[in-house]
Amino acid sequence: MLQILIADDSIFMRRLLSRILEQAGHNVLGEAANGLEAVHKYFELRPHLVMMDITMPILNGIDAVKLIKSKDSTATIIMCSSMGQAAMVRKAILCGAKDFIVKPFDTERIIKAIGKFYNVQHE
Secondary structure (H helix, E strand, C coil): CCEEEEECCCHHHHHHHHHHHHHCCCEEEEEECCHHHHHHHHHHHCCCEEEEECCCCCCCHHHHHHHHHHHCCCCCEEEEECCCCHHHHHHHHHCCCCEEEECCCCHHHHHHHHHHHHHHHCC
């Protein structure tokens, strides 16, 4: 079971993702409504994994990834966004994200992405 932080400005998306993750047996430690809150909660809660939206107020997801990775290079972050363009995916990966999931969420894709990191962390 992974301890997960969800960062998305949409409460609907946070609840949907939370439900998917909990049904898969993971624990959602906390939620953040913007990138700055995500950075603070990451260092407060120290989750195994962060599910991070790209487009958020105050601090966008890519800048939040940069801040987290600058202080913790081991952070595992999966980006989530309705903007599935190749340029955004590339930018997210270059900034340190480990994977990218396009909204609307596909439960199997989420479980598969998380499974890669769960297996790596528990080998």
